[in-house]
Amino acid sequence: DQQVKQNSPSLSVQEGRISILNCDYTNSMFDYFLWYKKYPAEGPTFLISISSIKDKNEDGRFTVFLNKSAKHLSLHIVPSQPGDSAVYFCAASEVGGKLIFGQGTTLQVKP
Amino acid sequence: DTEVTQTPKHLVMGMTNKKSLKCEQHMGHRAMYWYKQKAKKPPELMFVYSYEKLSINESVPSRFSPECPNSSLLNLHLHALQPEDSALYLCASSQGGAGSYNSPLHFGNGTRLTVT
Numbered sequence: 001d002q003q004v005k006q007n008s009p010s011l012s013v014q015e016g017r018i019s020i021l022n023c024d025y026t027n028s029m030f031d032y033f034l035w036y037k038k039y040p041a042e043g044p045t046f047l048i049s050i051s052s053i054k055d056k057n058e059d060g061r062f063t064v065f066l067n068k069s070a071k072h073l074s075l076h077i078v079p080s081q082p083g084d085s086a087v088y089f090c091a092a093s094e095v096g097g098k099l100i101f102g103q104g105t106t107l108q109v110k111p
Numbered sequence: 112d113t114e115v116t117q118t119p120k121h122l123v124m125g126m127t128n129k130k131s132l133k134c135e136q137h138m139g140h141r142a143m144y145w146y147k148q149k150a151k152k153p154p155e156l157m158f159v160y161s162y163e164k165l166s167i168n169e170s171v172p173s174r175f176s177p178e179c180p181n182s183s184l185l186n187l188h189l190h191a192l193q194p195e196d197s198a199l200y201l202c203a204s205s206q207g208g209a210g211s212y213n214s215p216l217h218f219g220n221g222t223r224l225t226v227t
Binding site: 034036041042043044045046049089098099101102103104 | 218
């Protein structure tokens with residue numbers, strides 16, 4: 001049973017435009033959510049996180065939105081750059097629990 | 112550059128070999144993790160050490176044996192592996208103990224393991 005789902009395996013956007021990556025979850029006990037970026041032959045790199053008491057967190061070009069009622073979060077990248085091309089993993093955890101990853105979305109930013 | 116260092120970067124071993132993967136962090140993190148990642152799949156948790164004690168074993172076969180000699184080091188001893196164990200093995204650390212609130216995992220670049 002997949003508790004964290006990224007339903008879009010891939011996404012392609014033009015440089016300078018907005019990239020929106022989506023993630024859905026089923027466990028209402030999740031209270032901490034993260035996004036990781038992964039380049040080939042490297043480990044995942046932490047990007048941004050959000051706790052369940054917030055609905056938005058922003059860090060530079062990256063903003064994460066959380067909709068608890070819909071059990072949905074999204075990552076917005078504005079403006080998108082070719083260097084953002086990577087696999088993006090959504091992850092979630094309960095307090096004291098392990099981190100559960102989604103399947104990942106491959107983002108391609110075209111020059 | 113990642114602050115979690117894993118060696119070796121690549122490892123090829125036969126099914127009768129014994130080898131070890133090593134992981135080191137000097138960020139003062141109190142929890143360390145082993146994950147396994149197959150191609151086009153998310154990382155899967157194997158083991159968690161919290162304050163140098165094994166706190167989570169995700170029903171991993173005994174041919175994988177973790178060891179945490181001190182708070183900065185984490186090893187994964189491999190013995191009698193199967194070809195299906197071929198994967199990217201990732202080490203990670205986090206500031207708090209395992210499951211600490213608001214404590215993201217920091218990953219190394221992994222060891223690419225091939226079992227022949």
